[in-house]
Amino acid sequence: MSVYLPGLEGVPATRSNISFIDGEKGILAYRGYPIEQLAEHSTFEETTMLLLDGRLPSAEELAEFDEQLRRNRRVKYNIREIMKNLPATGHPMEMLQTAIASLGMFYPGNEALTSSRMSEDLTYIHRMTVKLIARIPVIVAMWQHIRNGYDPIPPRQDLTTAENFLYMLNGREPDPLDADIMDTCLVLHAEHTINASTFAALVAGSTLASPYGVIAAAIGTLSGPLHGGANEKVVDMLEEIGRPENVKPWLDKQLASKAKIWGFGHREYSVKDPRAKILQKQMEKLARDRGGKISPLFETALALEEIAEVRLGPKGVYPNVDYYSGILYSEMGIPTDQFTPIFAVSRAAGWLAHWREQLADNRIFRPTQVYIGEPLREYVSIDRR
């Protein structure tokens, strides 16, 4: 029997050709393409196809997939009614898990997965993947209005995923730079090997559960504060710091007491996270574009980044992807508790790519345990306890 390693750290749980990380060299690649090149040249729609199919699509293939996504943005009114019955005080990630689980009842058919006719399965897998990728951002944006007591803004077919998401969220034409940065954020968060939520998707998928059940399991897993919630914490931290001039004394105090600085360091990387470098440039671009009109939070973030990079960089601790994404979303006026749902909008592409890969060579997950409990013993009746 293998040795027990807590959290299965270092234990391979799958064979995969979707992405890889070289944490010492600071490399993240989807299907072999470095994340820097995808962030610069690709879009969320194209990156999703790349993750799913393993290759960059032709112009026609991309146009067809994009058209399918646009046509699948409408959400049934029953789902909207379900959302209206959820308490406004609940966390949007719980809303998202609820709504996605419910979708499975409206789009049945996972018996296709038990068919031995793999060509039919692929049709089902593709159809359901489109439905999910198209609707997750729509549902996240709808909630922003429903929880405030308003009807959601209907989706538009003439916009990209990133543009339509910002349009539905804010109810106005999205700023082109904002939409461009949002698209880059979606590309950057789409996939990151076998983290906890992707692993949960593999485990659920291995029982041939429906993709809605699988993605709902992954969303529940991502909702945990040790996983998806870090970029929320960054904004809380920046609000605690307040003005830029408070950064230096605050950081001194934190470092002296060895307190956690949210958005710095990453278990997978010993050098700077390549996604953080890309987002740092986006942040600088946004700051230039806005000129003086940036929020105090943003200024505080820029100041903390500058000072912390000098102090922590030599120790291999850098601002990570969560640091920048939180600040960028915040500057776009997105509420803090919607950051993790945006993570899910993007990561759904990776989850579904892994789900498909799992099905192609499936074996149900059933690990073992180290039993450390009581040996066999006799039941004692209640009057003798």
Place this chain on the structure above:
Amino acid sequence: MSVYLPGLEGVPATRSNISFIDGEKGILAYRGYPIEQLAEHSTFEETTMLLLDGRLPSAEELAEFDEQLRRNRRVKYNIREIMKNLPATGHPMEMLQTAIASLGMFYPGNEALTSSRMSEDLTYIHRMTVKLIARIPVIVAMWQHIRNGYDPIPPRQDLTTAENFLYMLNGREPDPLDADIMDTCLVLHAEHTINASTFAALVAGSTLASPYGVIAAAIGTLSGPLHGGANEKVVDMLEEIGRPENVKPWLDKQLASKAKIWGFGHREYSVKDPRAKILQKQMEKLARDRGGKISPLFETALALEEIAEVRLGPKGVYPNVDYYSGILYSEMGIPTDQFTPIFAVSRAAGWLAHWREQLADNRIFRPTQVYIGEPLREYVSIDRR
């Protein structure tokens, strides 16, 4: 690095003191107590406490816990409205995943899990555990009426979990033998080491997600036909066979073509599953009690069991727990697609015991992968593909 074992077979994923299986000796024990003794002397409520706390409760402790369960049976009307907006044609397991995920928004507080004050966490863990164990059966029974267009039957506080479940399902005083058998079924299905759904609960729980998100992840995983759905298949199979006199020719044909016989054999046991032995006795008891008034399906099941045990028993293949539970539920008039939700009603006890154990010594699950994909390559612009 460890070797890659598909499905993590034989790889220990946790240290646990909740249950163990000896598949060669046919032993299953919860907290050291053999399943036979629990089935005979214990109840679902007591067994749940045993799984959660690690010891048999005193009479007072049991009475208090039972009282908490009874007081937590009411379900908010918003949840009922959500259920009314779900399509009647959807699978009850998808309904259950949706409803349980939504509960998290009504009962917030998982920030308690990140608190370092473990005594407060335990209060939160216990409170949420009661809410879930009490409400899952109620929601499953409510759905039976809602999907048929009727208002659900309100729960009663004067009944046990098994009695109230049958009462809410059928709208009449439960038959005492039926309630007794249902209670035994709930005891027998409550825990079975680290299967796929329990594992999904560990993975989701390791991110400190709320227990509703965790149990919804486990429900999605259990919904897969390779996991929870086998007892449904048994009834489909018996309906296909038809009358008892068809059993012999049908079995000959299946064995000759090496086709699957649902409800026979189990990966964990090389001898007869101890739970199957117990249910076989329950089945005989029910047949005696009903006298001649048993359904043809039940007679067919008895005939198949008798013939198959002679033919397959010597090969180590016996009727398993799914074989008997499906037939028993069917004889109680429960619709086939509600069998897996009943599995969830019971297994929630095991899931929540493992969730609590995971939190007591938590490390986030992040296994690794064997990368078999493309090496680093250059992005190709769309006009050159």
